[in-house]
Amino acid sequence: PGPQKPADPTKKTIVVLGSGWGATSLLKNLDTEDYNVVVISPKNYFLFTPLLPSVAVGTLSPRSILQPTRYVTRHKTRAVSVIEAEAKSVDPVNKTVTFVDNSEIQGEVTTTTISYDYLVYAVGAEVQTFGIPGVREHACFMKELHDAERMQRQFMDCVESAAFPGQSAEELERLLHIVVVGGGPTGIELSGELHDFLEDDLKAWYPELAGKIRITLVEALPSVLPMFSKQLIEYTESTFKESKIDILTKTMVKQVKEKSVVLQRPDKSVVDVPCGMVVWAAGNTGRQITKDLMAKLPEAQNNRRGIAVDEHMHMAGTNGSIFAIGDCTATSYAPTAQVASQQGAYLARKLKQIAKKEDAEARLTQLEQERKNISGEENVVKLEQEIESVRKSLAKIKLRPFHYSHQGSLAYIGSEKAIADLPFMNGNFASGGVATFLFWRSAYMSTLFSLRNRTLVANDWMKVKLFGRDVSRD
Ligand code: FAD
Ligand code: NAD
Structure with a gap:
């Protein structure tokens, strides 16, 4: 420039x-x-x-x-x-x-x-904690860049600590249990990504541990993803079932502790569930x-x-x-x-x-002022013509209200599958699966603002395809 x-x-x-x-x-x-x-x-x-x-x-x-x-x-x-x-x-x-x-x-x-x-x-x-004890101290958020970086470090820490020789079976189970709180799109997408990491990489790098890693998604409402159609909610639930991600609906997190999470189940009973990490994706305020x-x-x-x-x-x-x-x-x-x-x-x-x-209004005020002081018929006519033309252009300036045009809702659910609710020919088009995943990727690629970012993201995706994800922890 x-x-x-x-x-x-x-x-x-x-x-x-x-x-x-x-x-x-x-x-x-x-x-x-x-x-x-x-x-x-x-x-x-x-x-x-x-x-x-x-x-x-x-x-x-x-x-x-x-x-x-x-x-x-x-x-x-x-x-x-x-x-x-x-x-x-x-x-x-x-x-x-x-x-x-x-x-x-x-x-x-x-x-x-x-x-x-x-x-x-x-x-x-900002992240909503509802004042629930222990959330700020012990849970990872998923809102800012440092949250994602912290979660990656903490997750790998859980895996490496589980690999430390001599852990009891119970401790292994705890360290390798990841609890995601919130069945909105953030919680769903994160669980899907965690599952991919597990399937694509951890199975190869930590074969003795990978089978023991568990992901549990906790949602207070009766269903996950309330903004999506029923069909896509069911599709997500069945994909998660295949992916062995447990979904606990009508279950409320009451407290997050250093080594566990306290859940209130649908029958109102309260349980203390051991876990290595809690990701808090329970909405904003x-x-x-x-x-x-x-x-x-x-x-x-x-x-x-x-x-x-x-x-x-x-x-x-x-x-x-x-x-x-x-x-x-x-x-x-x-x-x-x-x-x-x-x-x-x-x-x-x-x-x-x-x-x-504002420019036109200022010009009009100026011309009207000039009109008061001007003399000579020809000049007056000329000025009045100009005043009229400014008035006309002012009248043409319309400050229209905001109108939202919904392009559809898209979410990645892991296993190279995505769901999409698209407004289509005055109706709704719901789709889920691998084709939707490819659409999801290309949709995001085209909305990423700069060519530079598109190149960086495409490059990262290719790198992961060729070499897998990096499991080193800094
Ligand atoms: P933000 O994008 O959050 O921007 C707020 C800005 O204000 C930031 O730059 C912040 O640094 C700055 N700021 C904060 N405090 C101050 C201060 N005191 N003074 C000055 N500046 C300040 N939406 C979708 O439509 N599709 C998606 O796929 C999608 N995926 C998401 C995935 C995740 C993990 C998350 C967290 C959100 C996602 N969202 C998605 C929601 C979307 O990110 C938000 O709705 C969107 O960011 C809102 O835009 P905003 O400009 O209001 O706020
Ligand atoms: P959300 O508010 O949509 O979902 C949070 C969920 O957490 C809710 O369903 C709530 O019932 C649950 N919850 C709250 N407290 C709980 C507790 N104590 N125990 C158990 N569950 C609890 O939050 P989000 O997923 O972060 O999304 C925020 C916004 O960003 C939404 O508007 C969403 O549409 C948007 N978003 C969109 C996408 C996408 O389109 N792919 C992705 C991420 C976010």
């Missing part, structure tokens, strides 16, 4: 909080000709979450699913300021954001406050900063699920100065990447329209 235009003090400033699905899609589509843009996120990259479970078992290397935010912003016509920092508070009245650098190495300045004209609030959500921001607008913001927005993604109670998108919002849509990225793209188009509208 060529040299970028510098920030322009006559333009309005958009501050974007976050560098995930919503924010990245916004940045990719935003015309920076119209605005000065500042991005603030504690991660200076975009994480491609759908492939995170593949990192947890070493199918993909972590860097393959990261894209530095600057890869997107450096292609913009006007330079975008990318700041690696965590926003700590938003003042919706004075329109400011305060953020801190809480990385390991810091400069002299670590906290600062900046003003915005428009704030795009896209900080996502709003971040503290989101709760604090909502508390500043108690009348407009009282939805416990998240930020209330209108159909233009305006945060209620902020007079159009804050837009909220993605997992931090409470809408009728599911908290998915698909929704967040469509909202980001929508907002980019909308901000373009807003800039056009």
